[in-house]
Amino acid sequence: MPARLRWASALCAVLALALGGVLYATTTGARDTWDQITRHEAPQVTDAGALYQALTDLDAQAANQLMFGDDLRLTTNLATARQQYATDRTDADRDLQQATLDASGNAAAQTALAAILDGMGRYQDLAARALELDSHANATAGHPDPAALADYRQATDLMRQQLLPAAHSLVQANDQAFEQSYGDERRGLDTAGLWFALLGGGLLVAVVGTQIWLAVRFRRVVSPALAAAGVLVVVLLSTAGSFLGGEGQDLSTARKDAYDSVVALTQARAIVADSNAAESRYVLDVGRRAQYQADFVTDTDQVLSLDGAGLDTYDSALATAVARLKENPSDVGFGGEYGREFRNITFPGEREAATHTLLAFQAYQVDDRKIRALVTSGRLEDAIAYCTSLAPGGSNADFDAHDTALQSLIGINEKAYAAASATGAHRADSALWLQLGCVAGVLALVGLGAAPRLREFR
Known part of the structure; x- marks a missing residue:
């Protein structure tokens, strides 16, 4: 009988220690995952997106400067473009340095960075030479110096054929690393749940079984210590289940609900x-207007695609889609990055911000058709003025309004991501000590419950 009691106590202890080991591995693993996500992987995606954004705007501002020429009416616009060009160049260099530091251990990111580093210096040299040649030639608005235009064509081809695809690949590589960590942790939580059920259930059966056996063999109704151990096991299983469920929900909120939207919207921006x-290049370069119009259409479809809509029917199709969406928020009749966002509306204020962004995008698209109509009718100077106008209703003003609305929408998802990450990390920290304390309590109580009976055999 004492040997059996020792074996029963030992079984409870082994199960409790095994359960404690799983709890420790799960909680520390969750904490490490949150550290990896919040300190490395999510910032890497953000840094790569910022680099992508800086590169696209850098080329836009180079085209704008060539487009303005020495027209005195556009002096203010020229100064703004020069200032923004300098800012974009500084931002791109800084983001490139940060992305290089981030890329350690990520082969796909390193490959993308190599392509950017290889082309960045050459792009800046070509763009700078084009701007200098055009400035010295005193070219008029919309009629760039031929040599300057030739250099700019090389620069923008390099940007579109090498730098931007590499920047996009960099975003994807970092995002895939984030997704890998998310998937690994979700699978880890699922596996931990299975072990919790097996070990925790086994421990509860062992403690209750020992209690029943003692009651029968020793004519005692209940052992207070073993009863308390059983209650503590139930508490432990309850807190472990709550921990697993909460961590899984926070991971899903941070990654799927929030950061999937952040990635989609950052790329859209x-x-x-x-x-x-591409719009500025269309106005600037008469010899490549067909190519640059096609580039604009491709970009537009990536942001918000409408089945079967061409440039001549896009505005009416978008107006129909917007009207249907207002009537029924679940009727998302478009694809692209904005389609991804509208199918992933989750947080308070997000739908209103997304709708505001959509309407601003719609206004910017309407402006584009006005610019092309002015160019087609031979009113090139008016097209340039409207294309770069910051006055209310001007194309650049509407572009900035859309960009502001889009950044606000991104901010809602970034805030939700940060909140879910903070909650998940805090839960992992607090759960570790609570759960290990419960395990230690079970071990102590099992020992206290068995010790008096064992002393009876001495």
Whole structure:
């Protein structure tokens, strides 16, 4: 009988220690995952997106400067473009340095960075030479110096064929690393749940079984210590289940609900900036207007695609889609990055911000058709003035309004991501000591419950 009691106590202890080991591994693993996500992987995606954005706007501002020429009426616009060009160049250099530091251990990111580093210096040299040649030639608005235009064509081809695809690949590589960590942790939580059920259930059965056996063999109704141990096991299982469920929910909120939208919207912002550059190139370079119009259409479809809509029917199709969406928020009749966002509306204020962004995008698209109509009718100077106008209703003013609305929408999702990450990390920290304390309590109580009976055999 004492040997059996020792074996029963030992079984409870082994199960409790095994459960404690799983609890420790799960909580520390969750904490490490949150550290990896919040300190490395999510910032890496953000840094790559910022680089993508800076590169697209850099080329747009180079095109704008060439487009303005030495027209005195556009002096203010020229100064603004020069200032923004300098800012974009500084931002791109800083983001590139940060992305280089971030890329350690990520082969796909390193490959993308190598392509950017290889082309960045050459792009800046070509763009700088084009701007200098055009300035010295005193070219008029919309009629750039031929040599300057030739250099700019090389620069923008390099941007679109090498730098921007590499920047996009960099975003994807970092985002895939984030997704990998998310998937690994979700699978880890699922596995931990299975072990919790097996070990915790086994421990509860062992403690209750020992209690029943003692009651029968020793004519005692209940052992207070073992009863308390059983209650503590139930508490432990309850807190572990709550921990697993909460961690899984916070991971899903941070990654799927929030950061999936952050990635989609950040890419949309960069692509819209590239479409703005394609619009400027269309006005600037008569020899490549068909190519740059096609680039604008491609960019627009990546941001918000409408089945079967061409440039001549896009506005009416978008107006119909917007009207249907207002009537029924679940009727998302478009694809692209904005389609991804509207199918992932989750947080308070997000739908209103997304709708505001959509309407601003719609206004910017209408402006584009006005610009092309002015160019087609031979009113090139008017097209340039409207294309770069910051006055209310001007194309650049509407572009900025859309960009502001889009950043606000991104901010809602970034805030939700930060909140879920903070909650998940805090839960992992607090759960570790609570759960290990419960395990230690079970061990102590099992020992206290068995010790008096064992002493009876001495």
